[in-house]
Amino acid sequence: MPTSPLSSAQAARKAVATRLQGLMKDAGLSGHELAVRCGWHRAKSSRIARGITPPSDADIRAWCIACGAEDQAADIIAASRNAESMYVEWKQIHKDGMRRVHEKTVPLYQRTRSFRVYASNVVPGMLQTAGYATGLLGTITAFQGTPDDVADAVKARLDRSRVVREGDHRFALLLEETVLYYRVCDDEAMGEQLGHLLTIMKRPNVSLGIIPKRASRTVWPLEAFYAFDDQQVAVETLTAEINLTTPGEIRTYLRAFTELSQSAVRGEPARDLIREALTALG
Structure with missing residues (x-):
């Protein structure tokens, strides 16, 4: 029987966060180091990595550049947009x-x-x-x-x-x-x-x-x-x-x-x- 559609949207967002976390680890960076490279407060990188804050397109580009994986930005942006389009609040619509x-x-x-x-x-x-x-x-x-x-x-x-x-x-x-x-x-x-x-x-x-x-x-x-x-x-x-x-x-x-x-x-x-x-x- 159908599972909660909200859980599906949350899973899609989590998948994006997991990919970004993977890039950070592959680059040997800590969350603090990544935040410094991006010019962010370190809490921002932590919230994105944990899937709490959905990243903007600009956030994903900056993250990928900081990790030396700029070639992956377009694909992750597409996945992030798909995740965000899955769950849209009526007040926003x-x-x-x-x-x-x-x-x-x-x-x-x-x-x-x-x-x-x-x-x-x-x-x-x-x-x-x-x-x-x-x-x-x-x-x-x-x-x-x-x-x-x-x-x-x-x-x-x-x-x-x-x-x-x-x-x-x-x-x-x-x-x-x-x-x-x-x-x-x-x-x-x-x-x-x-x-x-x-x-x-x-x-x-x-x-x-x-x-x-x-x-x-x-x-x-x-x-x-x-x-x-x-x-x-x-x-x-x-x-x-x-x-x-x-x-x-x-x-x-x-x-x-x-x-x-x-x-x-x-x-x-x-x-x-x-x-x-x-x-x-x-």
Whole structure:
């Protein structure tokens, strides 16, 4: 079953620190000596070597030069950037608001042919209506304390979601039944969202499964994740988005998706669950 995606990001950062430590040892330098050569306080070299402080590109170049291994700088910088891109805090992603991140991910959505999405908390973005997205993004903005560009972000999200209707894309989506009841928007918008799910299920390129609350299961509820073909899995936690590209980790999440799928209902039984949620709105 999936290990913590945060632990994967931490391991990637640790691998960079280990490589830098190795260069220092090969050069016969102590942490203090390396810091002197780089013009740093010695605590900085220690924190980088222990993986506490992520090194900047300039830090890595200076480290490699100090160790007489300048030819390795480019490779380590690439590994460090990959490690840092694995774990990015939402406050950093949304520092200028949410519109840009939606626009930035349009190429990823356009080139992906097979989407596999598991949602345990909210309706997946590509299925959201304007009202639902407005309520959700508004609460996220307020909670994170990031710039409020909700109206523009909603438009960008809906524009990005055109992949559901355009091009050669297939969507296999799993929702926990509880997602149908979480009120992230007002009742009117929630009703429109549930009605949209009933409509979108009719599309031949969309397979929507719902995992009933009482379903027998071999995989416990997980954090929401989005699999883009077999190339990348984005895992959403409260504080950050974690992007996994290691084949073994991707396979593990896809295996979890397969097992979760076995607990889901589709077709008319799924529609019945959506209609029950609609009725509960009153």
